[in-house]
Amino acid sequence: MAGMTDTAFRRLVKRHGGCGLVVTEMVSAEGLVRGIDRTLEYAEFTDEERPIAIQIFGGDPDKMAAAAQIVEGMGADIVDVNMGCPVPKIAKHNAGCSLMREPAHAAGVIAAMTRAVSIPVTVKMRAGWNDDERNAPTLAKLMQDAGAAAVAVHGRTAAQSYSGSADWDLVAQIAEDLTIPVFGSGDCIEPEQIVARIRSGVEGVLVGRGVLRNPWILAQATDLIAGRPPREVTLADRGRFLLDYIDLLLLERVRDDESRNTSPYESRIPNPESRHHRWVVNKLRALASWYTKGLENGSHLRTAINSSESLDALGHTIETFFFDAPAAPSRKGAVPLLLESV
Numbered sequence: 497m498a499g500m501t502d503t504a505f506r507r508l509v510k511r512h513g514g515c516g517l518v519v520t521e522m523v524s525a526e527g528l529v530r531g532i533d534r535t536l537e538y539a540e541f542t543d544e545e546r547p548i549a550i551q552i553f554g555g556d557p558d559k560m561a562a563a564a565q566i567v568e569g570m571g572a573d574i575v576d577v578n579m580g581c582p583v584p585k586i587a588k589h590n591a592g593c594s595l596m597r598e599p600a601h602a603a604g605v606i607a608a609m610t611r612a613v614s615i616p617v618t619v620k621m622r623a624g625w626n627d628d629e630r631n632a633p634t635l636a637k638l639m640q641d642a643g644a645a646a647v648a649v650h651g652r653t654a655a656q657s658y659s660g661s662a663d664w665d666l667v668a669q670i671a672e673d674l675t676i677p678v679f680g681s682g683d684c685i686e687p688e689q690i691v692a693r694i695r696s697g698v699e700g701v702l703v704g705r706g707v708l709r710n711p712w713i714l715a716q717a718t719d720l721i722a723g724r725p726p727r728e729v730t731l732a733d734r735g736r737f738l739l740d741y742i743d744l745l746l747l748e749r750v751r752d753d754e755s756r757n758t759s760p761y762e763s764r765i766p767n768p769e770s771r772h773h774r775w776v777v778n779k780l781r782a783l784a785s786w787y788t789k790g791l792e793n794g795s796h797l798r799t800a801i802n803s804s805e806s807l808d809a810l811g812h813t814i815e816t817f818f819f820d821a822p823a824a825p826s827r828k829g830a831v832p833l834l835l836e837s838v
């Protein structure tokens with residue numbers, strides 16, 4: 497998920513269990529081909545995350561094929577194509593969901609990629625562009641014929657963006673029609689919903705926002721499938737997750753740094769004012785906008801994180817809310833996750 501599921505976040509989720517496949521945030525095929533540093537950073541992953549798919553976006557068959565070769569060269573297990581992004585900045589470049597509007601061209605992109613690499617090429621799409629163009633069933637079939645190894649369908653149109661609800665009947669119909677594996681995506685924010693969707697005939701479920709809210713959701717769904725009660729997640733567990741995330745982010749791209757100071761949260765930062773420091777704070781703010789949803793007093797935490805200007809202040813905010821706050825639920829008690837619509 498763009499801006500959210502970086503390698504540090506993915507590793508932490510994977511460590512909690514239940515995750516069968518990890519997908520990177522979408523990265524630009526053009527950026528990969530041109531060797532843009534930022535793009536290459538978005539595509540970084542560690543062995544711990546395997547099996548891993550790198551998702552690319554773009555609309556030019558030759559560039560997509562060249563980008564797929566770069567992805568293969570980076571050691572990814574799968575190269576996934578984004579045909580679902582509704583954001584105009586992406587869609588206007590003939591990429592993302594706008595590829596669904598040109599099925600023959602989209603098939604050409606997949607065919608060029610499958611000729612260029614030996615790793616599986618997969619496709620992530622939406623239900624269609626808008627209500628008049630809900631062509632996922634025919635497009636998915638075309639992708640299969642063009643050589644795609646699997647498709648994933650988010651059951652909303654681009655026009656819907658995130659409004660309404662995902663059409664899982666459509667996903668189930670596609671799963672029935674195709675011989676390749678079909679994955680579904682959309683609106684699983686409780687582990688029980690994942691289990692119900694898995695039993696609807698799809699090969700698997702891609703969970704997006706639910707993981708940003710509750711990184712244990714995949715492990716909890718696995719518990720349910722195994723006939724166990726879903727594992728309890730305490731407030732301390734949730735606080736620990738954020739501190740671990742900070743730790744991993746701090747280690748990104750400063751691995752060689754030896755400097756230390758006395759602050760527990762700034763100890764790994766060569767210069768507390770550095771851009772890296774600011775980047776970590778911003779990463780935590782982005783995650784907090786999802787992570788605090790449904791959490792008791794979550795809006796207070798969100799405000800406090802957004803006003804924590806330094807990493808040290810951020811660390812203290814987390815400590816206070818998750819470990820010290822007298823008003824907050826006990827560390828040993830289960831976190832009261834309240835259902836609310838996203």
Ligand SMILES: Cc1cc2nc3c(=O)[nH]c(=O)nc-3n(C[C@H](O)[C@H](O)[C@H](O)COP(=O)(O)O)c2cc1C
Pocket residue numbers: 497498499500520521522551578580620650681682683684702703704705706
């Ligand atoms: C912040 C955000 C970023 C996303 N980035 C991507 C992306 O890079 N690639 C992609 O295929 N889908 C992306 N999605 C869509 C999700 O993968 C998913 O299909 C959609 O959110 C519906 O599933 P959910 O209800 O489980 O979140 C993104 C969604 C959100 C909310």
